Amino acid sequence: MRIRNGSRGGAPSPRPHRLRPVSTPTTPEPGEQDELLTTMDGERVAPREQRRRAFAWQMYDVGNSAFQAVVVTFVFATYLASDLFLDPEVVALGQADPTNPVYQAAQAGSQQVMSGLDLAAAVIVALLAPALGRTTDGSGRRKFYLALFSGVTIAAMLAMFFVFPDAELLFFGALLLAIGVVFSELAGVNYNAMLPQVATEKNVGRVSGTGWGLGYIGSIVLLLVVLILFIQNFNGDAPGAGIFGVPDGEEGQALNIRLTILVAAIWFIGFLIPLLRRVPEAKQREDVPKITLWRAYIELGRTIARLWRTDRKLLQFLLSSAVFRDGLNAIFAWGAVLAAQVYGFSGSEVMYFAVAANLVAGLGTLLAGRLDDRFGPKPVVIFSLCSMILAGLVLMVTPDTKLSFWIIALVLCLFVGPAQTASRTYLSRAVPAGREGEMFGLYATTGRAAGWLSNLLYFAFISWLMVPKAGVWGILLTIAIGLAIFLTVPARPRVAQVP
Numbered sequence: 001m002r003i004r005n006g007s008r009g010g011a012p013s014p015r016p017h018r019l020r021p022v023s024t025p026t027t028p029e030p031g032e033q034d035e036l037l038t039t040m041d042g043e044r045v046a047p048r049e050q051r052r053r054a055f056a057w058q059m060y061d062v063g064n065s066a067f068q069a070v071v072v073t074f075v076f077a078t079y080l081a082s083d084l085f086l087d088p089e090v091v092a093l094g095q096a097d098p099t100n101p102v103y104q105a106a107q108a109g110s111q112q113v114m115s116g117l118d119l120a121a122a123v124i125v126a127l128l129a130p131a132l133g134r135t136t137d138g139s140g141r142r143k144f145y146l147a148l149f150s151g152v153t154i155a156a157m158l159a160m161f162f163v164f165p166d167a168e169l170l171f172f173g174a175l176l177l178a179i180g181v182v183f184s185e186l187a188g189v190n191y192n193a194m195l196p197q198v199a200t201e202k203n204v205g206r207v208s209g210t211g212w213g214l215g216y217i218g219s220i221v222l223l224l225v226v227l228i229l230f231i232q233n234f235n236g237d238a239p240g241a242g243i244f245g246v247p248d249g250e251e252g253q254a255l256n257i258r259l260t261i262l263v264a265a266i267w268f269i270g271f272l273i274p275l276l277r278r279v280p281e282a283k284q285r286e287d288v289p290k291i292t293l294w295r296a297y298i299e300l301g302r303t304i305a306r307l308w309r310t311d312r313k314l315l316q317f318l319l320s321s322a323v324f325r326d327g328l329n330a331i332f333a334w335g336a337v338l339a340a341q342v343y344g345f346s347g348s349e350v351m352y353f354a355v356a357a358n359l360v361a362g363l364g365t366l367l368a369g370r371l372d373d374r375f376g377p378k379p380v381v382i383f384s385l386c387s388m389i390l391a392g393l394v395l396m397v398t399p400d401t402k403l404s405f406w407i408i409a410l411v412l413c414l415f416v417g418p419a420q421t422a423s424r425t426y427l428s429r430a431v432p433a434g435r436e437g438e439m440f441g442l443y444a445t446t447g448r449a450a451g452w453l454s455n456l457l458y459f460a461f462i463s464w465l466m467v468p469k470a471g472v473w474g475i476l477l478t479i480a481i482g483l484a485i486f487l488t489v490p491a492r493p494r495v496a497q498v499p
Contacts, residue, residue, distance in 0.1 A: 040196035040204060040428070041282070054198040054207045056278035060146075060191055061215030063271025065358075066264035067153060067184055069219035070226065071177065073332050074354045075264075076160060077114070079257045080173045084165035084250055085110055113170055115455065117178040125185045132186060142190050142282040143275075149187035150272055156180040157265035165254045192443070195428050197282060205377065205425045209369020212421040216362025220355050222267055227351045229263070230256040314430065317489045318443065321423045323453060324385055324482025328416050330454035330475045331388075332357070335409060342469050343405045353406070357413040365417030377422035377429075378491040384415035384422070385483040391415075392476040400469070429492075454478040 036044045045053070070076065083091045086106045094103030132145070156179045163173035199207040230242040241248040246256040307315050339345040339353055372380050391411040398404045427443055457474030464470065 037200050039198065039200055043197070043283075050198065050200070053279050054203075054210075056274040057191075057194060057198040058207070058211035058214050059271045059274040061211040062218030063268045064150075064184065064188075064191075065215040065219040066222055066267040066271075067157065067180060068215075069223060069354065069358065070260060070264040071157060071160070071180060074223065074336055074351065075226070075257060075260050076173075077177065078336060078350075079165075079254065080114060080163075080170060080177070081107075081110055084254060085167050085170040085173075087167060110170055114174045114177070117171075117174045118181065121178040121181045121185075124182050128182075129186060129189050132189065142193060143279065144281070146187050146190040146194070147272070147276055149183045149190070150268070152183040153180050153187060154265050154268050154272075156183070157261055157268065160261045161258045163258070165250050189443075192424060192428075194279060194282070195424070198279060199428075201429075203373060204428055205372030205422070206369040208425045208428065209365050209367075209372060209418075209421045212417050212424075213362045213364075213366035213369070216358040216365060216417060218267075218271070219358040220362065222264065223351060223355045223358065226260040226263055227348070227355070230260045231351055232348050313489050316485060317426065320482050320485035320489065321426075321443070322482075323485060324381075324479050325420060325423060326454045327475050327478035327482060328388075328419055330458065330478065331412055331416055334458065334471060334475065335413075338469065338472070339405060339409075342400055343402050345402070349402075353409070356406075356410060360410045361413045361417040364414040365421055368418030368421060371418075372422050372425055376491055377426040378486075378489065380422040381419050381426070381486060382483070384419035385479055385486075387415045388412050388419075389476055389479055389483070392472060392479075396469070396472055396476075453481075 035047070037047055037050050038044055039050065083094065086094075086103075090103055090106045093100045094107075097103070156176045160173065160176050163169050163176065195204065195208060228243055230246050232243075233241050234243055235241075235245050238245065239248070239252065240246055241256045246252070246259060248254060248256040304315070335357065336350050336354065339350050345353065368380050368384070391408055395404070395408040395412075398408065424443075454475055457477050458471035459474070461470040461473045465473075
């Protein structure tokens with residue numbers, strides 16, 4: 001974070017040193033050739049150990065990709081929104097005429113249930129994330145809470161196996177999805193707060209970007225696995241899906257989808273283990289007072305008030321990143337829907353697109369991490385957002401062909417990851433020692449607080465123009481608003497002074 005000293009005019013004051021505890025350098029063991037590195041939280045470690053910790057930390061992104069890609073975006077959420085959870089008589093009306101008002105009203109009703117619970121999840125995260133993050137600061141229990149919240153997320157995924165294709169189970173499925181979202185976000189607060197433990201000032205962009213990129217690559221591998229095992233139809237007109245002909249559809253109780261979620265949960269568990277084993281628990285800090293949850297809200301209010309007085313540019317960054325991150329999330333959230341409804345993609349084609357989208361996004365993120373370390377996060381964010389807006393405008397004026405969607409949508413995906421990871425490293429460069437959980441909790445809160453904007457604008461443009469593709473204008477407008485707010489934030493944040 002960044003604090004301005006003195007007046008707002010004139011040349012910027014020199015960047016103060018990061019307020020990190022200075023640990024006494026340890027003498028390397030005999031034969032140790034590497035020079036010790038200082039992580040962003042002040043610990044002295046050998047380069048090899050730093051790389052091991054960073055890699056273990058990055059594996060969490062790979063594990064969490066199972067929840068984000070399979071549950072939230074491409075499989076479970078689309079399963080809940082499918083005709084399998086509608087009255088069969090209403091579905092028959094839709095098969096005869098997709099524009100039938102009764103059928104469309106039923107579709108809107110299922111989306112209403114899902115979006116309503118998602119809104120509730122956003123409110124819960126917005127209220128809890130910063131306070132819970134602050135209570136873990138200095139407590140020496142950050143990894144514990146990461147494991148706890150991740151465990152609840154995984155438990156929700158395992159429970160999704162029992163969401164059979166029945167209209168009466170729609171609410172149960174949407175509730176599990178909302179619970180998973182809440183605890184995944186809370187786990188993410190602690191995960192992001194651990195970044196200073198595994199990275200140095202010089203490689204934080206690379207560590208963060210590589211983690212995000214590996215998350216996309218993990219999504220690709222997992223999506224390919226479940227596509228081959230459970231989704232792709234290899235049997236022609238014969239029932240069943242995947243190479244083993246797993247029962248699918250209403251007749252098969254959607255076993256292929258439910259098994260996909262089960263595999264995703266196991267995947268998450270497997271890639272959570274390296275972080276728990278390799279990355280040490282954050283040390284207790286005597287200089288960071290232990291506080292209760294209620295006291296954390298009071299301190300959060302003081303932090304925001306102090307930042308308002310001393311560094312409004314930091315609050316501007318939090319606001320701008322919340323807005324454009326909401327637009328970035330909407331690209332993946334609605335991309336599969338647009339592919340199916342507007343461009344005529346089949347279920348398998350949507351999965352193939354998901355694989356390609358994650359591959360392109362991962363490659364872009366891996367490159368962005370290096371550009372972040374060299375040029376700083378702000379140029380990466382601005383270039384990425386501008387490129388996405390341009391690609392989106394091209395998408396809106398080109399014919400609705402599968403080829404045009406493939407090309408332009410993949411260009412959009414190329415810049416999603418870079419903007420996200422550069423935003424994360426921007427804040428990590430500004431967080432004072434011992435307050436990582438609080439500030440990344442605030443980061444999560446602002447993100448969820450703005451989580452309604454893209455959905456509102458998406459709905460507004462569809463209602464205005466009455467064509468499904470019109471919702472893209474809402475996404476582009478959301479990104480443009482975030483970009484406009486972001487343009488005047490400082491390129492190099494300074495460490496914040498918080499109460």
